Amino acid sequence: MTKNVQPVTSGALYLNQDRKVAVLDYNENYIKNIFELINSDELKSVVNQFLNSRNQFERKSRFDETDVDTYLETLKAIVLDQDNAFAKFDRADILASIEDLYSFYRSFLRVSTINLHSNNVVASGFMDIDNRFNELVIDLYRTIEEKLQGHANKTYRQVNAGTNACVLTQTIDWPAPAGYEKLKTVRFLDTLMLRPPMMMHTKSNKREGVFSAVENNPITKFDGSREEWYCFPAKIGESIAYIYFHRDYFVSGLSLANLFEVADCKKVEGQKPDLILLFGLQETEDGVSHYYHDEANDIWVGEVPYNDKTTYFGYMKKMCLTLHNLHMIDKGNLPIHGSMVRISFSNDKNKTVVFFGDSGAGKSESIEALQEIADDKIISMETIFDDMGSFTLTDEGAGLYAQGTETGAFVRLDDLSSAVAFNNMDRGVYLNPELSNARVIIPANAFERVVEHHEIDMWVYANNYSDEIGLHRFDDKDEAKETFISGKRRALGTTDEVGMTTTFFANPFGPVQEEAKTRPIIDNVFDKLYANDTYVGEIYTHLGNDKSKSSLNESAQELLNVLMNS
Incomplete structure (x- = not known):
């Protein structure tokens, strides 16, 4: 890619080659057929960016060296079966360039937008509007491709040719305080349509x-x-x-x-x-x-x-x-950096378990290991939250409940079991899948279930640095509190940290910033947990020492035994 390429706006299209983002505003222009598309300012802008990017390659066809107007006129001649279509350029060179142009455009995250303007017709049919544009782009590509080949394809792949996503936008009226008025003109995302699996790069x-x-x-x-x-x-x-x-x-x-x-x-x-x-x-x-x-x-x-x-x-x-x-x-609740699952066992027991720890400690990995070794002992496992939740003290019931924040999970591909990865592939948003620390974002649970008030049966610290294996229950409240507050772990490359680290309450997202306010809430939560005889302990995940997962599976087996027999 050419360096220092400035973003361009042409017609309804915004194109940022540096960030690989393209935004198409259907309210500005909605292209209805391949002739409008091939004559559009939007396509001309894409071709121009493509040809400029080809200038850095030493090996390219003569067709890549032409100007944008000649390039497009040649494509029009091919579409219209004109006799002069191949007067200047070789058919194979044109086909190779068209394949590269198609790949160039599809390398962008392509988002179409439609502003509602309170239009119920648009609201109900926005996906059809976007689907038609996708069909139009692939139709133009295939028309040119097959005319250049001289024969029809025998295999067709229904890729997302036009866009990866379409969003309905809406301007809403909200009571912006003094100083915030400038935000009121910004459009809200009202409804989103994604075409997963989405492979995106940053x-x-x-x-x-x-x-x-x-x-x-x-x-x-x-x-x-x-x-x-x-x-x-x-x-x-x-x-x-x-x-x-x-x-x-x-x-x-x-x-x-x-x-x-x-x-x-x-x-x-x-x-x-x-x-x-x-x-x-x-x-x-x-x-x-x-x-x-x-x-x-x-x-x-x-x-x-x-x-x-x-x-x-x-x-x-x-x-x-x-x-x-x-x-x-600020409201007196305790943020929890962790994962919470509701497990139904074959012996008719149900347990709600919270895994606690900083990034890379092994929270999600412990859950996956538990699923892998359980066989038919676990009937179902429901993820309430995957990364962040909160504990709230109350005068009702057990006096303490937990609830989540996210309806999805943002997890490392490296740490996913193949079963979890493939079962969720068709719904995932993948970020930099070819790099280390590759991530996928997958839906996990319904919002109503996430924010429900859940009682807690077990709270365990994910210890990724110890050589021990299994599970350890803290009989001493102060020892438990010290372990959770110290937030010790071995960094695994998910952040810029290296080696052994400590983070107050294993949570650099709130408690670290407001330690003085958080400490008395921690004290009250631990008092309540021990008063309720709730299991508070640590699970040895070994992720900082043993990448084979065999040790983690042994720890998960002990966890399974404790949960089923308590």
Whole structure:
């Protein structure tokens, strides 16, 4: 790819070759047939970008060296079966170039947008509108391909030729406090249609550092336009979040749909959000990510700068969760960095287990190992949350309940069992699948079930550094508390950390930032758990020492025995 290529807007198409993002606005122009397509400014822009990118290759056909007008006129002559179609260029060279052009366009994340304008006809048929455009693009490609070949294809592959996704947008009215008015023109994502499995690529594949507080509200730095910015309204646990992102971050913006519940625009209209994230600001303090608590309006505001590092989805996900967790701490709830599952056993017992630990400790891996070794002893295993939840003290029932934040899971491909990976392949959003720390985002559970109040039967710390195998119950509350608070683990390359690390309460997304407020909540939670005789312990995952998973499976076997016999 040519370096330092500036984004271009042509007709209804926005194209950023550096970020590999293309946005097509159907409200600006909707192309209805192959003749409109081949004569469109949008296709001309794509061809121009393609030919410019070919300039860096030493070996290319003569057809790649022509200008954009000659290129398109040749394609028109082929489509119309004109006698002069091959007067200047060899048929094989044209075919090779067309194949490369087709691959070039499909290498982008291609998103189409339709603004509703309260149009119920568009709302009910937006997927058909986008499907017709996809059929149109593949029809033009196949028409040219088969005319160049001189025969019809014998195998047809129904790929996503036009777009990967289509989103309905809507401008909604919400009570923006003073200083936030500029956000009101930004369109909300009302409904999304994804075409999974989606393979997307970003310039960064790892998150660095932690988010810190700033003294000034980031909203003062926002000067984004309606054309460049979008808002994903999300339900994160019981928090309402307005996640504003620059269109160059559509990879992350779309990925949110597999992770968080999309808030109904009609229901959030007229509501002030609990959280606001500004993702892709040109200017932030120190060029890194921060948050601010607007106490006057009780809004947690996050800022993430526009740069190559923040293209990694972990920045968007973790800032959303940091804001939510800070909101929870402020309400007296305890954010939990962990996974929770509801397990039904063949002996008619049901157990709710929370696995706790920082990134790479082995939370999700312990669950998968438990599934692998259980055979027919486990009837079903329901994921309540995969990465972040919260504990709430209450005067009802057991006096403590847990609930989740996400409806999906953001997991490392390296750590997925083949069964889990292939069973969810057709619904996944894959990020940089060819690289280390490759990730997939898959739906996990319904929002209503995630935020339900769940009682806890077991809470275990995922210990990835010890040489021991199995499960250990903490009889001493203070020893347990110290283990959970110290947040010790061996880093596995999911962040910029290396070697042995410690993180307060294994959670750099809220508790680290507000340790003083979090400590008394931790004390109260542990008091309640031990008063209820809840199992509090640690499972030895061995991920920092033994990559074979045999040791983890042994630990999972002991966990299975304890759960079934207690």
